[in-house]
Amino acid sequence: MKITPTKTPLVIKKMFPNYIWDIPTEQKTIYLTFDDGPTPEITHWTLNTLKQYNAKATFFCIGRNIEKHPDIFQDIINEGHSIGNHTYNHLKGWKTQKQEYIDDVLKTQSLIEQQQTSKLFRPPYGKIKPKQANELIQMGYKIIMWDVLSFDWDATISNAACLENVISKTKKGSIIVFHDSLKAASNLQYALPKVLEHYSNLGFSFKNIVIPD
Template sequence: MKKLLPYMLFLIAIIGFMTGQQSAGAEGSVVIHKVIQDTVILEEPSASSTELAELAKNSFVTVTKASKGWAYIQTLGQEGYVKSDVLAKVKPKGYLLAAKGGTTLFTAPSQHAQKIGHLYEGRILFVYGTAPGGWSFVQYGEDVGYIATNTLKKPTAIKQQINAKDGAVLRLTASPSGEILGTLANKTIVQSYTTLAGWTYVEAGEQQGYIKAAELTDILNRQVYNKGKPVAKGESKRVALTFDDGPSAKVTPQILAILKKYNAKATFFMIGQNVASHQAVVQQVYQDGHEIGNHTWNHQNLVSLPMVAVKQQVAQTSNAIYAAIGQYPTVFRPPYGATNEQVRSIMTIPSILWSIDTLDWKHHNPDKILAYVRANVQDGSIILMHDIHQTTANGLENVLLYLQKQGYEFVTVSEILQ
């Protein structure tokens, strides 16, 4: 047998994409498969053919054609035939590349492997599987390989609607030159996940890809939400923990540490001027997988302001958040809960109030925070707290312990609305 691959390539086979390939699963495209048992690559589709290389279990390969029980596959530096029954088609999952500045793409799951290129933050990548050592096998357009798993984040979905008379062209990458995957009809409801340089990654049923952000409209922007959607019978009850007025250089990191201890996700409604002053804390909130919301620039009562000032309060804060993490906020909370139809008319993201006000800002008593929660919590509750008070951090763990024992799951606001 020809031993042509070094150890890392023997362990993990990387994709060699054909020119003009489409996204996995698209009609007529090459398709990524996982190798489900050790095998060999053959020169011809025959058991007696010349063996070209070994192919290890859990490798990923590209199948370019298949017939009569054989598949023609490609890996880095090698191509040939394998029996079709040693392969399994893999359905990818979309993850957001959250690492500030992006990350390096490698040919194998090792920082010592050959570098393929650089993937930039804010993109949605197709993730096909993982490898030992904290690596994920990913695809973005024609770029495929391994990146560190900790650079990825499960994205938050926002329900939106196509607003383009002739429909929106769906592309493989966030670019006008990206390969066309199809067209989404006007008024189609989609789940949008991230916006990058004027392009938004969306999913609609089995279709997924990038469309122009201007061709989307939010269907939730005129509504105000103070509770989440109840779960179906037999599913875990949910609550959304929310923290206003931060970030705080001192208190917010304490709250993040407690949330991580209980594997709890939360939503942080941030003041723009605090975002600008504490970018590193904002980045940590985002990297820990929490949702970030807009809470205006300096906590003004929007109902009392002229509309030009309202727009400035919201836009300046959204821009500050984008400058910190490369993503715009996904939800909005008006200071003091003060809103009206005029204020909401400018919003492009949902306005969120609350089901339970713990009054932590008023009493500064950790025990009272828990008492308010115990007395009022139910499935779908949105709980209001503030990450600028030390007493809130002091009382948070008891709140998490209580809710955990009551069978609640901790989710973001966007998740609890769905």
């Protein structure tokens, strides 16, 4: 049974106003995000699928995966997508000391900044202590959370349920979480093309996240 809701409740957004949960707009715009790559077996498929719909997205990359697959990381940038920091070791903030957490973020940041300037950050699992978050915000990071979770990584939900999670909850300005990871591949490969087709037919566009300083 899922404890984390598919749609982030308004009360949670109000409790943590310094985090970015969605991007309010009157335009028909959706913000797709992909966590945990780059992954050879799935990231290129994701890029190719996005390209078919002229869709841009934001990829929250794990530092160790950037080091392992620098060519795929460069392909993400070359396709015009935004990059975000997802720590080097996919750390769970609630179980990590502040300085260790910050150092892990900075290790990934040094890899990102070899190719792209970005201060977007998403905590793995959405779990981050207030002191960790406050220090990152003071350093200029924008902490990007989400409005809608696809639960694509959850092997207990069906392809159809993954798709329904997104279709039933997304609105203008929603930030949606997918994963370009092996664990999520089956659900992602089913749901992503259908999400792109559904919202394209409704006149929506898919943009990467760019937050002004």
